[in-house]
Amino acid sequence: xxxxxxxxxxxxxxxTIMILLWIGRKPIQKLxxxxxxxxxxxxxxxxxxxxxxxxxxxxxxxLDPSNEVENKSELYALIEVSPSSAIIEAWKGLEIAxxxxxxxxxxxxxxxxxxxxxxxxxxxxTGALIPSTARAIREMRGLRNQSAHAEGKVISKExxxxxxxxxxxxxxxxxxxxxxxxxxxxxxxxxxxxLNHLVDSGKFNDISIDEVYHHIENQSILPFLTExxxxxxxxxxxxxxxxxxxxxxxxxxxMERLYHGCAGDHKRKWGVENLGLxxxxxxxxxxxxxxxxxHPSEM
Numbered sequence: 010x011x012x013x014x015x016x017x018x019x020x021x022x023x024x025t026i027m028i029l030l031w032i033g034r035k036p037i038q039k040l041x042x043x044x045x046x047x048x049x050x051x052x053x054x055x056x057x058x059x060x061x062x063x064x065x066x067x068x069x070x071x072l073d074p075s076n077e078v079e080n081k082s083e084l085y086a087l088i089e090v091s092p093s094s095a096i097i098e099a100w101k102g103l104e105i106a107x108x109x110x111x112x113x114x115x116x117x118x119x120x121x122x123x124x125x126x127x128x129x130x131x132x133x134x135t136g137a138l139i140p141s142t143a144r145a146i147r148e149m150r151g152l153r154n155q156s157a158h159a160e161g162k163v164i165s166k167e168x169x170x171x172x173x174x175x176x177x178x179x180x181x182x183x184x185x186x187x188x189x190x191x192x193x194x195x196x197x198x199x200x201x202x203x204l205n206h207l208v209d210s211g212k213f214n215d216i217s218i219d220e221v222y223h224h225i226e227n228q229s230i231l232p233f234l235t236e237x238x239x240x241x242x243x244x245x246x247x248x249x250x251x252x253x254x255x256x257x258x259x260x261x262x263x264m265e266r267l268y269h270g271c272a273g274d275h276k277r278k279w280g281v282e283n284l285g286l287x288x289x290x291x292x293x294x295x296x297x298x299x300x301x302x303x304h305p306s307e308m
Contacts, residue, residue, distance in 0.1 A: 100153040102180060114189050200247075
């Protein structure tokens with residue numbers, strides 16, 4: 010009898026817990042459902058905010074609603090069934106458009122690895138995409154990845170429709186590219202990084218704006234910087250043997266163009282008042298914003 014009591018004593022707590030769980034199963038289910046609903050709502054809100062940022066980057070691209078009616082109707086029909094799947098299909102359409110454009114424009118001797126497997130990255134690398142569009146594509150890729158790993162009900166139909174429309178807008182920008190730039194955008198961004206490093210070092214604050222103007226006017230600004238900052242900087246990318254050896258002439262011409270149009274107006278336009286290196290940073294960034302010379306549709 011004593012053994013039976015011990016066994017009952019051992020089983021008492023597990024049995025009690027099971028009974029309590031059984032009695033409280035409905036409230037627990039409601040609580041879990043509520044927690045799940047809050048989680049999904051949070052994901053959807055974040056997804057929508059990221060879409061709003063993409064829309065801002067893409068800009069006011071006007072889409073003709075009469076175009077691609079059949080493709081749109083197929084995609085919108087898929088949205089009704091699975092918004093996440095529709096987003097994945099919209100992204101595939103973007104990649105296909107990029108791959109077709111790269112096939113059309115890529116040169117036979119191109120050394121970029123996997124250009125056709127990573128066509129969107131290749132278009133960004135060559136500078137064929139304006140910075141805001143390149144940024145939008147990176148954001149769209151992230152949203153596509155979120156959608157691929159999310160359960161169907163996380164992504165709303167409204168967000169899926171907006172994503173699809175933005176993908177079409179970007180695709181039309183890609184289809185409108187007529188040539189790959191001779192100057193790669195990375196040549197400009199690497200230069201900005203190097204100039205930023207020199208400013209941060211604080212060792213070359215003696216380079217005045219007038220001195221920079223002088224070397225820009227004489228088309229000698231890069232050789233001047235190379236010599237002046239020797240041992241601190243690395244401008245080897247732009248040397249005769251560097252990967253951007255053809256960049257120097259382009260950069261000097263563009264800087265001279267800005268000089269003749271903007272010299273003396275540096276404080277009002279760019280807020281630069283003291284350091285020559287800061288002026289160079291501002292003007293190099295201006296080249297990227299204008300797209301002149303590296304983006305074929307924005308000369």
